[in-house]
Amino acid sequence: MxxxxxxxxxxxxxxxxxxxxxxxxxxxxxxxxxxxxxxxxxxxxxxxxxxxxxxxxxxxxxxxxxxxxxxxxxxxxxxxxxxxxxxxxxxxxxxxxxxxxxxxxxxxxxxxxxxxxxxxxxxxxxxxxxxxxxxxxxxxxxxxxxxxxxxxxxxxxxxxxxxxxxxxxxxxxMARLRGIGADISAxxxxxxxxxxxxxxxxxxxxxxxxxxxxxxxxxxxxxxxxxCSTCPLQSLCVAYRRSQDGQQKTSISSHFKMVGKSKDKVDESLVKDIECLPECDLCLRKEDWDSSLGVQNYPRKGQKTQSRQETSAVVILQRPNGQMYFVQRPKTGLLANLWEFPSIALTSEEESQWEESITQQLQEDFAVPQSYACLRIFVSDVLHIFSHIRQTYKVYKLSLDDKKPEVICPSKYQGSQWMTREEFMSSATSTAMKKILKAVESSEQKAKDKKPKRGKEEKPVDAKKQKTISQFFNASAKKQK
Ligand code: SF4
Ligand SMILES: [Zn+2]
Known part of the structure; x- marks a missing residue:
């Protein structure tokens, strides 16, 4: 065929x-x-x-x-x-x-x-x-x-x-030596x-x-x-010649003299045509030449596709024994098989609705009751750049009781596990998750170093709904009696 x-x-x-x-x-x-x-x-x-x-x-x-x-x-x-x-x-x-x-x-x-x-x-x-x-x-x-x-x-x-x-x-x-100004990846x-x-x-x-x-x-x-002043190839370099003020015409003429492509006397009016073909695919377009850049006008990179901005909340669920809750990503796709903290994509909502959405999704996806989810404490924003995504993680921590609530793993993950810090650090995980853990640890360290002033303790994100943690636990204990 x-x-x-x-x-x-x-x-x-x-x-x-x-x-x-x-x-x-x-x-x-x-x-x-x-x-x-x-x-x-x-x-x-x-x-x-x-x-x-x-x-x-x-x-x-x-x-x-x-x-x-x-x-x-x-x-x-x-x-x-x-x-x-x-x-x-x-x-x-x-x-x-x-x-x-x-x-x-x-x-x-x-x-x-x-x-x-x-x-x-x-x-x-x-x-x-x-x-x-x-x-x-x-x-x-x-x-x-x-x-x-x-x-x-x-x-x-x-x-x-x-x-x-x-x-x-x-x-x-090569791009500088030969004045190649087309997209280098074309x-x-x-x-x-x-x-x-x-x-x-x-x-x-x-x-x-x-x-x-x-x-x-x-x-x-x-x-x-x-x-360029110490470069052994300066005399062969088109970019260098172009970068020299007022030298362009003479230089291009002398370039052609040297390579034997023109007569000794180059008609100055022809220099522009001789310089390159008007339909040439590799030339830097005149309007793209920036004289302040000099030889650095070359090489030229194609327009990078703008990286996507994404924001998600990452919640570190921690038991009193120090173990943290992790989920394992699906077998295919971005960061396949890696372990990570529970995360919640914050996409279309207005920023003012994010907190509500986190509480709701912790409840719906991970079975963390609203009364617990509201007790999370904001740690910091962590920025991580993937090749095409600028990812901002809004990092929270949420301390849980020994056994309750039971956290459920959403079906989109391969599984879940409670791990110590050491177990997590030796597991397969991404740099972004390690960055997040570091941010949490350094905030804990800072809190330890700083003597807490009266009234300045960290507050749960939804402090209005939840007066204090101890009040919450007392209330729960009463209900169970
Ligand atoms: S740009 Fe400068 S350093 Fe690079 S090849 Fe040309 S003369 Fe040499
Ligand atoms: Zn050309």
Whole structure:
């Protein structure tokens, strides 16, 4: 069956955003000399540069790249050293248990990276005869958690393949060098960045070249404080030229002289046309150029989808023995399977109705009688940012009797449990819930430190309805008699 293909017209890309062959040679030379003189000594680099065994090189670069995916170089160094001394080869790692792997990883976060390294090591040993795949595509195909960037980094740095890499640092350097002002995450921009990276990479020293571009982005061409005055690539940089007042026309002319795309005498009236094609898809639109930003006009990020604002109440139900009540989230969806305090979404109501709504829902969802629910005490607001949600938790605590009331778990959760602080801290829970517990503890600490003044004690949120806690308990006790 023939598939209907969508016709997508190719992006229009002006010459300004490409490198000519003379520029490529110049850039390689300047960048590698700068790298040779300035690069940071890092343990995985040393292994990649000196180890004879290709598998050990690939293993070291793979581990370092997985660690670096969400973590700063300075933090990764000691973790990497510990890891390599415990499991010097992929064979050693394949024999470890996941618990051991998680223990060594503890503190780096995003544990799925550790699990993938472990799975990958088992795969290399069981399915690939202990041999790492030899090129970018097979690395991506065979190793879990290895995408185009990581595959290219391992292939070039450890195995000498002539493939470029593109990460955040490379994107920034390239966008500035070539004046690429289109949304950096747009497909046409992504494709162009990869084609530039593959074109530029030095066939003699691909690993060093890729590390040199990334290092330049991390140390010289930084997001907020680029050091153009010390940059080895200044003469090749479109963003730098644009940022120089009154230099734009001359610079663009000289740029074209150098790359041999124009005659020695460039007609000044043509400069604007030569600068780029009017229909170019990668240019920064003139109205978007902000002269106060200089080179930081590049790269350009697409409009972020505005994060959603959400508010919910979190109620910490606590027994006199210190145990707190937790529910376990559903098996799928946001924060799946994690334990959390009972929470109540505060969505459409006006703020003035929130307190009433919390009392009502504690009663309806958790079977906490209204007379108890009203005794909760407001602790503080806790803000937590998820990737697309700005979540405000209004945190309350509610002290309960030893056995009463019996709290019922709503059916949307997998289950519930009373836990001590220690049990909760070692259970699977989210950072947001830990933040909430900390807020409660620090408010308790402050209350302890402060000598309560007469009449200044914490009051239940619904103090009008409930005169005092002791009155409430006395009243309940009388009723039961
Ligand atoms: S000249 Fe400035 S903007 Fe251009 S690559 Fe160097 S540091 Fe980055
Ligand atoms: Zn253009």
């Amino acid at each position: 023939v598939k209907a293909s969508k016709s997508v017209s190719p992006a229009v890309i002006g010459l300004l955003h490409k490198f000519s062959e003379p520029e490529v040679s110049l850039l390689r030379e300047k960048l590698l000399s700068h790298y040779d003189a300035n690069h940071r000594i890092l343990p995985w680099r040393s292994i990649a540069a000196t180890e004879d065994d290709r598998n050990k090189r690939a293993y070291a670069v793979w581990v370092s790249e997985m660690m670096l995916q969400q973590t700063q170089v300075a933090t990764v160094i000691s973790y990497f050293e510990k890891w390599i001394s415990k499991w010097p080869t992929v064979a050693d790692l394949s024999k470890a248990t996941l618990e051991e792997v998680n223990q060594v990883w503890a503190g780096l976060g995003y544990y799925s990276r550790a699990r993938r390294l472990h799975e990958g090591a088992v795969k290399v040993m069981d399915d690939l005869d202990g041999e790492f795949p030899s090129d970018r595509d097979s690395l991506v195909e065979q190793l879990p958690g290895v995408g185009r960037y990581t595959g290219s980094a391992i292939a070039s740095i450890a195995l000498g393949s002539c493939v470029g890499v593109v990460d955040g640092n490379v994107n920034r350097v 497909q046409a921009t992504v494709d162009h960045m990869w084609s530039l990276a593959d074109q530029l990479v030095d066939p003699e020293r691909p690993g060093d070249f890729n590390q040199a571009v990334m290092e330049l982005g991390a140390t010289v061409c930084t997001p907020k404080t680029p050091s």
